[in-house]
Amino acid sequence: MPEGTDILNALVLMTNFVFVPALAYGSQLGLGALGVTLVFGILRFANFAHGDLMAFGTTIAILFTWALQAQGITFGVLPTALLALIPAIVVTAVAAIFIDKAVFTFYRRQKAAPVVFVIASVGVMFMLSAIVRFIMGTEDRRFTDGERFVVRALDFKKWSGLDEGLAIQTTQAITVVVALIVVVALFWFLNRTRTGKAMRAYSDNEDLALLSGINPDRIVMITWIIAAALATIAGTLYGLDKSFKPFTYLQLLLPIFASAIVGGIGQPVGAVVGGFVIAFSEVMLTYAYKKFATYLVPENLEPSGLLQFLGTDYKFAISFIILVLVLLVRPTGIFKGKVL
Amino acid sequence: MYLVGEDMTGGYGGADILKSCTVGVEKGEIAVIVGPNGAGKSTAMKAMLGMLRLRLGKVVLDGKDISKMTPQARVAEGIAFVPQTNNVFTSLSVEENLEMGAYLRDDDISGTMEQVFTLFPILKEKRRQPAGELSGGQRQQVAVGRALMTEPSVLMLDEPTAGVSPIVMDELFDRILEVRDTGLAILMVEQNARQALNIADRGYVLVSGENWRTGTGHELLANPEVRKSFLGG
Secondary structure: OOOHHHHHHHHHHHHHHHHHHHHHHHHHHHHHHHHHHHHHHHHOOOOOOHHHHHHHHHHHHHHHHHHHHHOOOOEOOEOOHHHHHHHHHHHHHHHHHHHHHHHHHHHHHOOOOHHHHHHHHHHHHHHHHHHHHHHHOOOOEOOOOOOOEEEOHHHHHHHHOOOOOOOEEHHHHHHHHHHHHHHHHHHHHHHHOHHHHHHHHHHHOHHHHHHOOOOHHHHHHHHHHHHHHHHHHHHHHHHHHOOEOHHHHHHHHHHHHHHHHHHOOOOHHHHHHHHHHHHHHHHHHHOEOHHHHHHHOOHHHOOOOOOEOOOHHHHHHHHHHHHHHHHHHOOOOOOOOOOO | OOEEEEEEEEOOOOOOOEEEEEEEEOOOOEEEEEOOOOOOHHHHHHHHHOOOOOOEEEEEEOOEEOOOOOHHHHHHOOEEEEOOOOOOOOOOEHHHHHHHHOOOOOOOOHHHHHHHHHHOHHHHHOOOOEHHHOOHHHHHHHHHHHHHOOOOOEEEEEOOOOOOOHHHHHHHHHHHHHHHHOOOEEEEEOOOHHHHHHHOOEEEEEEOOEEEEEEOHHHHHHOHHHHHHHOOO
């Protein structure tokens, strides 16, 4: 039988390598999926440019971070990028509205089929990703500063007396806290304010919304502002947590769409839940459980292999498999969204 | 008349569906449009709301020509419309549906909402429920309630009793009579011609987009031709 400390060690190990990273990653996916789901619910198309809108927003946030740092302004123990988020959201929102006016408004007037919008959004995606590469280049960039850890592994070991350490990075803690604040604010906006209710009404029944005097142009504009804000926040948090590399944001598109669809597309709650489902599946299925098992089973039964279901190279395959399964078994997703 | 579509001629791009058709309603009155399938009943109503372009004829509200206005502008002028289908926001609560009905208003809407709740008490009970979870008859009440929230002078109903049981239909007609008594002009398209003409102050029988017979509800009910053609003898 494993002893009490062994069980504790195993739990700390899981928290450190699975729970904390998945929680942060899930928050980032959830915020990204919220943007996708809002655009889908209101503008009625799957916006493939959302990943690169995130990259664009992050680029702007990094530029502002550098500008602030050059002025000698930092955010104390927190990353300066958090301050830079505010102007970055404004710039990204303006860019999103400009893109809508330049590209999507034309197709809305034409009453084009949703697939036409999707293809147009692919074009926007390429343009945005080119702009991001022009500005930032293609290599990896770290732009976090301030205190690196909230909880350090060594301090935790000393405090608990366990063999396993628990480290919580500042960026992980910030990710979860900011995501929580943003989600609560967004839900308050959608459910309590007149404009938010009008957005839901427009998403629910466009014709009746028009008959009720809801101005569609205004709804579309507010949707882009919110989508841009969510994209900037999600992208910057992801960049702070990992690093900024333009290509990763294109790759993020798959888990983000998987999150939105698993949760039920068009359903804000679903996007958040879907984000965590995808994140925890990815992390849990690619984690090597050898050490975890070693703590819990008798010594003579120790596993010889890594006890890893899938190599980390296959993590994107996991979102893809979940996506396919959900579309086969329950196409409306967990929270009964629209069927794509 | 308070609202009138005069000599309306037009269709959805192809052949004319309406041919010099005239429909109108006075305040404090119920006008009912009946006729066989494909007679252009709903089209006539939609033309008055501005949902199709008229080639000829005009729509006049309270002496003002509104023919060139968009449907949204006509709603702002005081015309409320209850479509036949998809007439509630299914994912919004009953109360939110009513709030959205009053979206154009900047004043306090609680008084109007109380009036709607007095008219349809069941809605007050179910105010927090999503409208999509209600029964067909209750949904129609939400739809009418939503339309009334703009404090309109004209209420247009496109087959309000389609798909509801006879008991619910009688109930709904009673409520519509109550609404009329508050001084609104009510224009309705109805399949249930007999019951609708029974409460109508004014009735229009349309055939192939033209006015065929016009009169008070009781005149039309008593008219042998109308009885033979539409009311089953």
